[in-house]
Amino acid sequence: MQTVLYARVSTADQTSAHQASQAESAGFDVDLVIADEGVSGVAVPFADRPQARRLFDILRPGDVLVVRWVDRLGRDYDDVTETIRAFMARGVVIKTIINNFTFDGATDDPVQKAVRDSLIAFMAATAQAQAEATKAAQRAGIAHARASSEAGRKYRGKKPSYSRETFEAVQGMLGQGGMTVSAIAREVGLSRQAVLRIREEPEAAEAALARWGV
Structure with a gap:
C-alpha cells in the first residue's frame, strides 16, 4: 500500500x-x-x-x-x-x-454509509460555494481595478501582505468554518488584521491583488 x-x-x-x-x-x-x-x-x-x-x-x-x-x-x-x-x-x-x-468505500453498514455520503455531499457543496465566492471576489476586484485605472488613478496603494495562494487559502478556511481568525492567521503566516480584512472586505482584498497584478 x-x-x-x-x-x-x-x-x-x-x-x-x-x-x-x-x-x-x-x-x-x-x-x-x-x-x-x-x-x-x-x-x-x-x-x-x-x-x-x-x-x-x-x-x-x-x-x-x-x-x-x-x-x-x-x-x-x-x-x-x-x-x-x-x-x-x-x-x-x-x-x-x-x-x-x-x-x-469499504464499509457495508448502511448507517455509516449514510453518514459518509452526507458528509461528502456537504463538503462538496461547501467547496463549490467557496469557489463561486472566490470567482465573484475576483470579478469585483478586477472591475474595481479597471475602473480606477480608467479614471486615471495610478496609485496602487500598499502592496498586499498576502499572495494569491494565501488569499484563496484564507477564503477556503473561512468558508469551512471551525477555525478562528487567529488560528487561520497562524496557519497561513499572516497578521490577524490581514485575515480580518479578507473576511470582511473580500472584494477590496481581491482588488488590491488585481492592482498589483498578482
Missing part, C-alpha cells in the same frame, strides 16, 4: 512543496507527490487535469490519496462527488489534510 498526495496549484505564487509540507506537518507519511501546476481549480474538471488522470493508473485498492481539501478533487459539486466515489469504488481511501477527514 502507498500514500499519494495530490496537489493542485494554479499560480506561480503557489507550490506543491508547500502542500507536501502541510501534509507532513499533519502526520502523513507521503510516498509520492502528484501535482498539477498552473491549473485552475474552478475551470478545469478533475479528469481533464494531466497529472490527476495519472492517479487512476497509479492508485490500487488499499492505497491512500491525500489532498489538502476536497476542492482539490474537482471544480464543482458534481465533479468533486463523482471523483470521490470513483476512487472509493476502486478501494482507495481518501484523506484530507484540513480536519483530517477520511472517506472509505
Whole structure:
C-alpha cells in the first residue's frame, strides 16, 4: 500500500512543496507527490487535469490519496462527488489534510454509509460555494481595478501582505468554518488584521491583488 498526495496549484505564487509540507506537518507519511501546476481549480474538471488522470493508473485498492481539501478533487459539486466515489469504488481511501477527514468505500453498514455520503455531499457543496465566492471576489476586484485605472488613478496603494495562494487559502478556511481568525492567521503566516480584512472586505482584498497584478 502507498500514500499519494495530490496537489493542485494554479499560480506561480503557489507550490506543491508547500502542500507536501502541510501534509507532513499533519502526520502523513507521503510516498509520492502528484501535482498539477498552473491549473485552475474552478475551470478545469478533475479528469481533464494531466497529472490527476495519472492517479487512476497509479492508485490500487488499499492505497491512500491525500489532498489538502476536497476542492482539490474537482471544480464543482458534481465533479468533486463523482471523483470521490470513483476512487472509493476502486478501494482507495481518501484523506484530507484540513480536519483530517477520511472517506472509505469499504464499509457495508448502511448507517455509516449514510453518514459518509452526507458528509461528502456537504463538503462538496461547501467547496463549490467557496469557489463561486472566490470567482465573484475576483470579478469585483478586477472591475474595481479597471475602473480606477480608467479614471486615471495610478496609485496602487500598499502592496498586499498576502499572495494569491494565501488569499484563496484564507477564503477556503473561512468558508469551512471551525477555525478562528487567529488560528487561520497562524496557519497561513499572516497578521490577524490581514485575515480580518479578507473576511470582511473580500472584494477590496481581491482588488488590491488585481492592482498589483498578482
